[in-house]
Amino acid sequence: MIIAIDGPAASGKGTLAQRIAGHFGYVWLDTGLLYRAVARDVFAAGADLEDAEAAARAAAALDATSLGDAALRSTAVGEAASVVAKHPAVRAALLDFQRNFARTPPGAVLDGRDIGTVICPHADVKIFVTADVEVRARRRFEEYVRRGENVTYEEVVEVIRQRDARDASRAAAPLLQAPDAVLLDTTEMDIEAAFEAALAIISHVTSGRSAPC
Numbered sequence: 001m002i003i004a005i006d007g008p009a010a011s012g013k014g015t016l017a018q019r020i021a022g023h024f025g026y027v028w029l030d031t032g033l034l035y036r037a038v039a040r041d042v043f044a045a046g047a048d049l050e051d052a053e054a055a056a057r058a059a060a061a062l063d064a065t066s067l068g069d070a071a072l073r074s075t076a077v078g079e080a081a082s083v084v085a086k087h088p089a090v091r092a093a094l095l096d097f098q099r100n101f102a103r104t105p106p107g108a109v110l111d112g113r114d115i116g117t118v119i120c121p122h123a124d125v126k127i128f129v130t131a132d133v134e135v136r137a138r139r140r141f142e143e144y145v146r147r148g149e150n151v152t153y154e155e156v157v158e159v160i161r162q163r164d165a166r167d168a169s170r171a172a173a174p175l176l177q178a179p180d181a182v183l184l185d186t187t188e189m190d191i192e193a194a195f196e197a198a199l200a201i202i203s204h205v206t207s208g209r210s211a212p213c
């Protein structure tokens with residue numbers, strides 16, 4: 001069973017994917033961490049994020065055991081990840097790892113930008129999670145406040161708008177809803193409601209086939 005969850009920055013797809021994986025006893029991969037780790041390693045090598053060859057080298061040498069690094073969660077690394085993610089060679093270098101992960105029995109949930117379109121086009125269930133940009137920014141801002149980060153709501157909206165634009169406009173695997181993905185707009189939902197809605201989608205899509213649990 002493969003469940004693909006795609007969506008823009010701060011849409012809540014990671015939280016949702018983690019909850020879904022826990023519910024069914026599946027493994028979960030936040031694929032944004034791969035691009036974040038590549039950006040971190042490009043920095044560490046003293047290279048430029050725009051240097052596609054340096055970024056591809058970092059992607060090829062990526063140590064998946066380093067994905068738990070708390071530093072990967074910062075805004076700056078998220079921004080940098082969005083830059084290295086536009087290099088086709090970086091995406092190609094990370095492809096096999098994601099596809100192998102997706103084949104983990106009895107099932108896997110992967111969240112990202114191109115899971116339903118490129119990484120797992122044959123996923124059993126595809127959900128495209130989104131919410132209005134102001135709502136996404138508000139959620140992210142509150143998260144930063146809880147962590148004690150010194151940032152304004154206006155700055156967060158601006159960063160998310162820029163990231164949306166970069167992720168959606170790049171030539172390689174842009175952020176895109178797969179034609180067979182179900183749209184889940186969480187603008188008016190809290191995480192519990194979004195989780196229930198996602199379970200209903202999974203149940204609907206898999207009914208008639210082998211159930212996910």
Ligand code: DC
Nearest residue numbers: 031032033035081082085112113114
């Ligand atoms: O989901 P996130 O914010 O952790 O992702 C960071 C960046 O990584 C995002 O702006 C674009 C890139 N990314 C991607 O291109 N493809 C994915 N499957 C996941 C993330």
